[in-house]
Amino acid sequence: MAAGTTVEKLSIVKAINASLRKSLETDNKVLIMGEDVGKLGGVFRVTDGLQKDFGEERVIDTPLAESGIVGTAIGLALRGYRPVVEIQFDGFVFPAYDQIVTQLAKMHARALGKIKMPVVIRIPYGGGIGAVEHHSESPEALFAHVAGLKCVSPSNASDAYWMMQQAIASDDPVIYFEPKRRYHDRSEVNTTAIPGPLHAARVEVPGSDLTLAAYGPMVKVCRDAAAAAAEEGKSIEVLDLRSMSPIDFDGIEASVRKTRRLVVVHEAPVFYGAGAEVAARITERCFYHLEAPVLRVGGYHAPYPPSRLEDEYLPGLDRVLDAVDRALAY
């Protein structure tokens, strides 16, 4: 290992915290904004200790108004700042949707490239934590659909750290979806070596019979599914998409040309979801390589259910394996 290399085992929460800390240290234009991000350190403690060390001028507790948070972040970006704003929960982002879609996403184009919008919007997303309504949603498709935005989601601590570094460095607005039910999963982070580009998919588990493509919280479910399938002699490749806009179709295509079968998994509703886009494009690119239609596993066209029902709603191990079996049966 090279001198100065640091490898630590961190939770996703701690990895994001370390990444934000590093950016606050190295670039005095970086600001943290959001509800309760200061003294409390955020409801998930992602920003824990940052206000204490960097002050109220850089780690800013905001009024409880999401449109205001994003709208003022746009103004700060126009002034030369690089705001990293927190939306406290997925279901709270919609008051800011207009500012994100109508202003943030389009400002660069409106100015014919003469202004840039280096704003990161952190959204803890997804279910599985037994929460009340509006605290378990997966709205990524609503943002990925909008030109001008980029959407990413880490599935492990190393990506959480590095993708945040890359999102902050980006001159484009990035919606950074944090898999909240994996917040406390720990894994190794090498804080001296960038693992790869922000928008590239990564083979998480190599395999040869079928590709499971997922991102964020569902990568772990897919890993578990691959392990279970392996016990039955099936070789499943797990692809961590990492980025929902852009999507690394080349990476998926390379995997599918090898495995000839693809199942896309996400918590978000299947209808108009990322899986639909992946299925359409991969069918177009790999039509003669596919042995089965691309299948999707995800949420239903229903409001996210009360938490006592969420295990039925969320795509768990069994539903993923069922789709694997169906695809292999063709």
Add this chain to the structure above:
Amino acid sequence: MTVDSTAARKPRRSSSTKRTRAKQPTADQPELVQLLTPEGERVEHPDYSIDLTPDELRGLYRDMVLTRRFDAEATTLQRQGELGLWASLLGQEAAQIGSGRALRDDDYVFPTYREHGVAWCRNVDPTNLLGMFRGVNNGGWDPSTNNFHLYTIVIGSQTLHATGYAMGVAKDGADSAVIAYFGDGASSQGDVAEAFTFSAVYNAPVVFFCQNNQWAISEPTERQTRVPLYQRAQGYGFPGVRVDGNDVLACLAVTRAALERARSGQGPMLIEAFTYRMGAHTTSDDPTKYRADEERELWEAKDPILRLRAYLAAENLADEDFFTTLEQESDALAKRVRDAVRSMPDPDNMAIFEHIYADGHALVDEERAQFAAYQASFAQEGH
């Protein structure tokens, strides 16, 4: 309310040394800061005063006349099919020139889509404003060149951008100020309420300049509010003031004071410029469907340009040469704008894919290449 429409051209008082007090406010017409009456008479106000040189006074007059001429030309260009749409500022020249001339170069403006007079004050070339109305771009100018942000179409959104920008100004320790324009309709938007909240709690150096032109397309101000709009500021913890929006001197004086206040760390202020949209909302609108001619006639008697002209004439501050030269200048401006619009090229087809992302995006690259290949296929077929 009765107004002698001939009075605008015949000021009753012609001495600048003898100034009367403004009229007392009444219940339905709360106090309005006024320094120049509709008849062109200079009046005093206890809180706001202004002392301008003849050059400056003529300058304000020139700004208003040229802005009105440019605006009229744009309306004509729309009628002739050269522009797809135009949002006229007719009647709001004093509000825009008065506030616009209060700004320092380092101040920053966040306009709506109707601030052609403010753009003029910021030295934004008028033809720059016309690209979006012709349909060749969505704005396209560099806001940092003149500290004049892009026109914002969705109502009220820019008040938050102005607030954020002002928060940045304060963080930088600069003494610039920011001004956010919006209208009576926008005052109902949540973003404006949030901008008031954020600017107040962070004490941001921003002035909210509301041109209450009485109409939000077809809806009168009564459909937006039950209190005079300037009074909303009180609930947020900063001052609000209503100014005669057709009085360029009052608009200048009040905006100057508000900007100075912001610069000196005293936080935001709301100015409600009480004015009137003399024309339609845009060239697509038909105000005869919802408002009476009589109302427009009442406001014609309060015209911002006529009252300053009456004052200049009564005080012998401008001679015939000045007015003749200005007329020629107006015609030259109109011609320049007309020529510029008519020779404005359509954008290249590939512009669809430009400037979507600063750092690029794989899908945009893919679709650009597909589109280019598709376009090229026609050229090949032509062989």
